[in-house]
Amino acid sequence: xxxxxxxxxxxxxxxPLLETSWRFYALVAFLGxxxxxxxxxxxxxxxxxxxxxxxxxxxxxxFYITNFVFWIGISxxxxxxxxxxxxxxxxxxxxxxxxxxxxxxxxxxxxxMFPIIHLGRPWLFFWLVPYPNSRLIWPNFRSPLVWDFFAxxxxxxxxxxxxxxxxxxxxxxxxxxTTGMRHKIYGALALGWQGTPKQWHRLExxxxxxxxxxxxxxxxxxxxxxxxxxxxxxxxxxSTMFGPYFVAGAIFSGIAGLIIAMAxxxxxxxxxxxxxxVHFQNLGKLLLMMSLLWGYFVFAERLTVWYGNESxxxxxxxxxxxxxxxxxYWTMVVVNFVIPVSILSIKRLRTIAGCVVAxxxxxxxxxxxRFLIVVPSLGHKYLPYSxxxxxxxxxxxxxxxxxxxxxxxxxxLFAKFVPIISIWELKVGEQEPFETAKERSAxxxxxxxx
Amino acid sequence: xSAVYALYSSPDAAQRAVNGLYAAGxxxxxxxxxxxEPFEAQPFAHRDSATWLWYIACLGGFVGLVFSTWLTRMTExxxxxxxxxMPIVAWWPNLIVIFELTxxxxxxxxxxxLFVTAKLPGRLPKLYDPEVTNGKILVGVENPSxxxxxxxxRALMAGGxxxxxxx
Amino acid sequence: MAHxxxxxxxxxxxxxxxxxxTACHAENNIPTVGDxxxxxxxxxxxxxxxxxxxxxxxxxxxxxxxxxxxxCDAAPCEPVCPTYASHHTAExxxxxxxxxxxxxxxxxxxxxxxxxFFDFFNPQWPKPLHLQLNPDVSIREVGVMExxxxxxxxxxxxxxxxxxxxxxxxxxxxKPACVQSCSARAMVFGDLNDPESEVSRxxxxxxxxxxxxxxxxxxxxxxxxxxxxx
Numbered sequence: 001x002x003x004x005x006x007x008x009x010x011x012x013x014x015x016p017l018l019e020t021s022w023r024f025y026a027l028v029a030f031l032g033x034x035x036x037x038x039x040x041x042x043x044x045x046x047x048x049x050x051x052x053x054x055x056x057x058x059x060x061x062x063f064y065i066t067n068f069v070f071w072i073g074i075s076x077x078x079x080x081x082x083x084x085x086x087x088x089x090x091x092x093x094x095x096x097x098x099x100x101x102x103x104x105x106x107x108x109x110x111x112x113m114f115p116i117i118h119l120g121r122p123w124l125f126f127w128l129v130p131y132p133n134s135r136l137i138w139p140n141f142r143s144p145l146v147w148d149f150f151a152x153x154x155x156x157x158x159x160x161x162x163x164x165x166x167x168x169x170x171x172x173x174x175x176x177x178t179t180g181m182r183h184k185i186y187g188a189l190a191l192g193w194q195g196t197p198k199q200w201h202r203l204e205x206x207x208x209x210x211x212x213x214x215x216x217x218x219x220x221x222x223x224x225x226x227x228x229x230x231x232x233x234x235x236x237x238x239s240t241m242f243g244p245y246f247v248a249g250a251i252f253s254g255i256a257g258l259i260i261a262m263a264x265x266x267x268x269x270x271x272x273x274x275x276x277x278v279h280f281q282n283l284g285k286l287l288l289m290m291s292l293l294w295g296y297f298v299f300a301e302r303l304t305v306w307y308g309n310e311s312x313x314x315x316x317x318x319x320x321x322x323x324x325x326x327x328x329y330w331t332m333v334v335v336n337f338v339i340p341v342s343i344l345s346i347k348r349l350r351t352i353a354g355c356v357v358a359x360x361x362x363x364x365x366x367x368x369x370r371f372l373i374v375v376p377s378l379g380h381k382y383l384p385y386s387x388x389x390x391x392x393x394x395x396x397x398x399x400x401x402x403x404x405x406x407x408x409x410x411x412x413l414f415a416k417f418v419p420i421i422s423i424w425e426l427k428v429g430e431q432e433p434f435e436t437a438k439e440r441s442a443x444x445x446x447x448x449x450x
Numbered sequence: 451x452s453a454v455y456a457l458y459s460s461p462d463a464a465q466r467a468v469n470g471l472y473a474a475g476x477x478x479x480x481x482x483x484x485x486x487e488p489f490e491a492q493p494f495a496h497r498d499s500a501t502w503l504w505y506i507a508c509l510g511g512f513v514g515l516v517f518s519t520w521l522t523r524m525t526e527x528x529x530x531x532x533x534x535x536m537p538i539v540a541w542w543p544n545l546i547v548i549f550e551l552t553x554x555x556x557x558x559x560x561x562x563x564l565f566v567t568a569k570l571p572g573r574l575p576k577l578y579d580p581e582v583t584n585g586k587i588l589v590g591v592e593n594p595s596x597x598x599x600x601x602x603x604r605a606l607m608a609g610g611x612x613x614x615x616x617x
Numbered sequence: 618m619a620h621x622x623x624x625x626x627x628x629x630x631x632x633x634x635x636x637x638x639t640a641c642h643a644e645n646n647i648p649t650v651g652d653x654x655x656x657x658x659x660x661x662x663x664x665x666x667x668x669x670x671x672x673x674x675x676x677x678x679x680x681x682x683x684x685x686x687x688x689c690d691a692a693p694c695e696p697v698c699p700t701y702a703s704h705h706t707a708e709x710x711x712x713x714x715x716x717x718x719x720x721x722x723x724x725x726x727x728x729x730x731x732x733x734f735f736d737f738f739n740p741q742w743p744k745p746l747h748l749q750l751n752p753d754v755s756i757r758e759v760g761v762m763e764x765x766x767x768x769x770x771x772x773x774x775x776x777x778x779x780x781x782x783x784x785x786x787x788x789x790x791x792k793p794a795c796v797q798s799c800s801a802r803a804m805v806f807g808d809l810n811d812p813e814s815e816v817s818r819x820x821x822x823x824x825x826x827x828x829x830x831x832x833x834x835x836x837x838x839x840x841x842x843x844x845x846x847x
Contacts, residue, residue, distance in 0.1 A: 003459050006486075006585035049759045050720070051737030056658035058731050060722035120720015120735065120760025127700050127719055130521060137701060137717065138525035142536055142543040145699040145721055150547050154554040161561050168570070169583075173486065176580035191571035195582055198498035199568040200488035205503045206564040210557060213507070217553045224546060232727040233693050233832050378726060382829050383684070385667040386731035388658045427487040427585070532705035533695035535835070543696075 006427060009274075013419045013426075014177060016269045024416065031409035038402020042117060045395045050120050054393040058386050059378045063396040064118035065228075066370040067403060070253070071111030072152070072225055073246070073366065077254030078104025078159060079218035080286075083211040092282055094429040095274045098422045099265060100258050101163040106410045107257070108156045110403050115148065117399065144227040151217075151224040158214045165206060168193050169424045222250040229373065235312035236305060236377045245297040249366060252290035252336075256362035259283050261411065263356045265420055274421055277352055284355040287362065288344035295337045315380045324389070325376050328368050336365030453577040454599070454616050455482070455590020456606040464587040465492045470605030474598060476591055482577055484588040494589075503563055510559020511552045518551035519544070579615070620786070621709040622767055623809040623837040624796070625819035626683055629844050630803040633666050633681040637795035637804065641685075644768060644794035646754045648740030661734040663765040664795055680843075683804070685795070686711060686732045686765035687828065687836030694724035694733060702762070708772075709809070709837065713764055720760040729832045733764045767806070768793035788814040809837065 045052050055062055081100035085093035116125045128139050128149045139146045171190035175183055193199065226246035229237040239245075259280065266275040302321075305313045320329045340358040343349045379388050414420070458464040464483065471481050478497060489495040522544040530538045564570070575592075582588050594602050603614055641647065641664045650659050664685040671678045688711050695703050695711065702717035703724045725733040739759045742750065750756070753770040757763050768791075775791045788807050796804045807816035819825060820839040827836050 003585050010584065049738040050735075051654070051659070051759075055722075055735075055737070057660070057734060058658075058725070060725045060735065115721075118721070120722065120762075121718070122720075124719045127717075130525060135717075137529060140531075140533065140696070140699055140701045141522045141526065141547055142533055142540050142696040143699040143723070144697060145723060147543070147546045147550075149699075150550040154550045154557075157554060158557045161557065165561070165564070169486070173583040176583040187574070192574050193570065194575065194578060195484040195486055196498075197483055197485075197488075197495045199570075200485070200495070201499045202501065202503065202564050202568045204488060205501055206560050209504065209507045209560045213553055213556050213560070217550070220546075220549060220553075227546075228723070231697060232723070233729055233834075234726060381731060382729045382832065383667065383731055385665075385669065424487045431487070431489070431491075529701075531701050533698070533701070533703070534693060534705075535691035536696055540696075 005430075009426060009430075010173060010177070010423055012271070012273065013421050013423050014174060016415055017174060017417065017419065018178070020416070024412070027412055028409065031405045031412065034402050034405035035409055038399050038406070041395050041398040041402070045117075045399075046122060052393060052395045054391050054396060056388060056390065058381060058388050059375055059390040061118070061374050061378060062371075062390050063392050063400055064114050065374055066367065067400055068111055068114035068118070069225055069246070069370045069374075070367050071107045071114070071403065072222060073250035073253045073370075074257045075104045075107035075111060075155075075159070075254065076218055076222065076247075076250040077107075077258040078102070078163070079214055080251055080254060081258065082162060083214045083218075086207070086211045087215075091429050092279055094425045095271075095421045096258070096262060096279060096283075097425065098163070098166070098418075099262055099420055101159065102411060102414050102420070103254070103257055103261055104159045105156070105163050106407055106414075108152065108159060109410075110406055112152050112156065113403075115145070144224065144231050147224045147227065151221045155214075155217050155221045158210065158217055162207070162210045162214055165203065165210070166422055166425065167418055168203070169195065170419050170422060173423055174419070219247055222247045234377050234381055235310075236316040237373075239301060241297065241301055245301065248290065248293045248297055249369065252287070252294050253362060253366040255283055255287045255290060256359035256366070259287065259355050259359040260363070263352055265415065266352075269415065269420065271421065274426070280352045280355045281350050284344045284350045284358070287340060287355065287358060291337055291340040291344070291362070295341075298333075298337075312380075312382050315384075316377050319380055320372055320376050325372060329372055332365045332368040332372060334365075335361035336369065453482075453590055453592045454594055454602055454606070454614065455577060455579070455588055456614050457579060457581050457586040457588055459586060461485075461489045461492045461495075461587060464589050465494055466608065467589045467606050468494045470608050471589070471591065471602065474601040474605045476598070476602070480591060482588070482590050482592060484578065484582045486583040486585055501567070503560065503567070506563045507556045507560045510562075511556035513559070514552040514555020515548060517555070518548040521551075522547055618810050619707055620808045621810040621837070622688070622772065623709070623807065623816050623820065623839070624685075624767070624793075625805045625816050625822075625825070625839040625841060627803045627805075627819075627841040628682060629824075629841065630801045631681070631683065631799075632801050632803075633668070634800060635666055636798045636800055637683055638662055638664050638666060640794040640798035641765070643749065644751055644754070645766075646740075646750050646756055647763075648736075648742070650737075654737065659735075659737050661736075661763070663732070663734065663763070682828075682840065683795070684730060684732060684828065685838070686767075687730055687834065687838045688767060690835035690837065691833060693727040693729070693834060697723045697727050699723075710767055710769060710772075711764075712769075713762060713766065715755060715757050715761045715763065718761040720762065722762065724762055729829050729834060730836075733762050736761055736763065788816075 078101040081093055082097045116122050119125055128146055130139050168190055171186050172193040172195065175186040175190045178186060223243040223246065226242035230239055230242040232238065262275055265271055302317065305317050319325055339361045343354045343358045375390050379390065456467065458467060468481055468483065483494050523539055526539050577590055577592050579588055589606065591602055606614055645663060647661050647663060650661060664683055666681050666683050668679065668681045688709060690709065692705065692711050695705055699721060700717045700719055702714045704712055706712050722735055725735060736757050736759050740756065771793060772791050775786060779786045788811065791806060793806050796806045805816050805819055807814035809817055809820060811817060819841060822841055824841040825839040826842060828840060
């Protein structure tokens with residue numbers, strides 16, 4: 001690309017780093033205070049005892065596990081965009097890839113907090129780490145919770161590295177454009193990157209390997225999270241379909257989260273020239289496809305339960321379709337399936353605004369879906385004498401709200417300190433297409449003919 | 451002076467300069483090229499492209515596989531506790547942990563090898579120009595001998611550089 | 618041969634009086650959670666008497682059954698505990714090790730009988746109630762799971778006494794608190810590996826059945842079906 005446009009690209013995408021308005025500080029202060037409140041609430045819960053939550057007998061898992069599955073699900077956005085689209089050489093992924101990977105990394109960090117928050121004795125969570133110790137006991141590798149620990153550790157490590165490695169050349173760019181303390185810090189972060197062909201080649205090879213490696217890991221992570229449920233003999237949990245169902249749901253909610261993040265960045269960082277409506281339309285088509293897939297899974301599961309007529313499962317099915325959970329269930333169906341399919345299948349409605357509306361609906365719907373998997377089944381197990389109900393208490397609501405604030409806060413801070421669009425990858429996308437000698441001579445000679 | 455170099459606006463111009471330097475007798479390993487983005491089309495971008503990275507990644511995965519198989523089996527036998535109707539060494543659950551640690555081994559091996567072979571973290575060398583990240587391509591030679599200097603300068607200017615620089 | 622502890626409950630003889638529930642509380646230092654927490658579903662009755670009413674007045678039929686941990690041979694609560702706090706002993710009991718429990722509560726979700734209980738708060742025994750505590754049983758702190766142990770402290774004590782006196786354990790030597798306190802003598806405890814013990818005999822009774830047998834947990838409590846209608 002021409003030098004002028006390359007410079008403009010760098011200027012536009014570095015502007016958020018170099019210029020700060022009062023709105024940034026206000027936003028950080030607001031979000032930070034909510035996050036602080038969440039942390040204090042958690043400390044309060046640990047001090048007063050886990051009884052401060054709404055958990056009871058038999059509903060021993062509720063909001064925190066719902067949040068855990070929800071956030072791990074959101075984290076599948078990055079893998080889909082960065083890894084899968086990279087492997088199929090989809091050029092339109094270039095402006096979107098870092099936005100998506102950031103969502104993955106932060107959603108994983110937030111999601112990984114919840115298995116600790118929901119413990120009765122959270123200060124002992126490190127007992128899941130297999131290291132030689134004086135307790136003479138190892139973790140139980142047969143437990144899906146231990147599988148969770150390994151899966152999330154692997155996925156988090158892989159995702160963070162996948163995010164950080166292509167940031168190195170961009171840190172070099174910022175190093176070269178700044179002076180003073182910024183120059184020193186970004187210089188350190190750039191690790192002395194020069195941009196020799198050897199370095200570029202190694203970086204791109206490493207990214208290809210990581211892309212191939214991270215996809216099966218992502219699939220396995222949400223499958224293992226689904227195993228937390230399907231390994232227990234609880235009505236409507238013990239389903240063989242949970243693995244693929246959860247992975248599809250994760251990708252679904254991940255794309256929705258990505259669309260919202262991209263729309264926000266485009267508006268607040270003035271990235272209209274780099275995030276085009278076609279990007280949103282492509283993601284909107286993916287969201288439509290995932291909505292249909294989600295609908296298919298839900299239909300298949302419920303038809304099987306209804307047709308099979310096993311009394312314990314029918315009790316759970318009934319309580320979600322027509323009983324006390326019916327309002328939540330039908331809301332979920334509307335915002336997860338009816339509204340997204342309606343908006344996204346009509347090209348005129350598949351605008352940026354339309355995609356964002358559909359995505360907000362999907363986020364609400366997917367949170368409800370997780371909740372409706374966890375709580376109704378636990379409340380209606382095999383012995384009706386022990387059936388129960390659940391109502392969330394303030395600690396759970398506050399901690400849940402603070403995780404959403406934490407995600408926004410981390411994202412805002414990231415966009416302030418790192419270019420949110422991968423500058424060098426975008427430049428590669430703008431390069432002249434690679435022609436072979438034959439193609440070039442055909443083009444040149446073809447043009448020369450009158 | 452420790453280096454002479456020039457900046458080029460297009461990859462084709464840089465390739466011409468590189469070819470000129472080879473013709474002037476500079477060895478491939480002594481020609482320094484730096485750019486702000488990777489290039490596919492030009493031969494200069496494909497130097498040093500032979501790499502063992504894929505094999506090392508597989509090796510890292512293998513190490514992860516062996517380690518996790520040993521870890522799960524050893525810990526289950528070291529303190530054998532009966533749970534449910536499952537065997538003491540339960541292969542189905544172990545496979546899940548083995549899979550995860552295999553992938554982790556591959557990923558870590560890849561990243562470590564990247565850092566080692568790309569010499570990261572490292573110091574920025576003397577021969578560097580911030581214009582590289584502005585879209586220019588740097589082609590130069592470090593520590594040129596006085597005898598070859600005029601030939602080098604001609605080769606670099608013939609590539610179409612605006613000016614010659616020294617550092 | 619190693620012992621395999623089991624129980625039998627005669628639902629015909631059981632009057633549903635609840636003495637077993639009270640005895641269990643007393644023997645095992647189970648806290649009473651208070652009316653507000655009990656209303657929220659957090660009562661901790663390791664042994665409970667389940668009651669079901671069928672039909673409308675005046676044709677109401679009542680069914681009741683004491684339910685405690687069934688010490689399943691294929692317990693779903695055991696493989697899911699990440700810290701081995703729930704595991705199977707050589708004598709067939711499902712052990713709950715309070716010190717290893719970090720409170721994930723997965724075992725409680727996996728249990729089809731809902732017989733596992735969580736300490737939501739640190740239990741309190743305002744003076745002079747602390748004098749009633751059984752010194753043979755540990756107090757559980759907030760955040761751990763607990764459940765019926767077939768009064769393992771009584772099993773251990775009897776086994777140690779028998780070993781010290783160099784004799785074998787006889788059927789009837791060990792009586793968990795519920796068995797001991799049942800006024801109708803509806804509950805029986807013993808060694809299922811001893812074909813002559815009363816519990817073995819009752820487990821082979823044609824009236825005998827297991828609770829939620831089709832879930833596949835292999836429970837070790839035999840319920841003898843009620844033959845009279847209430």
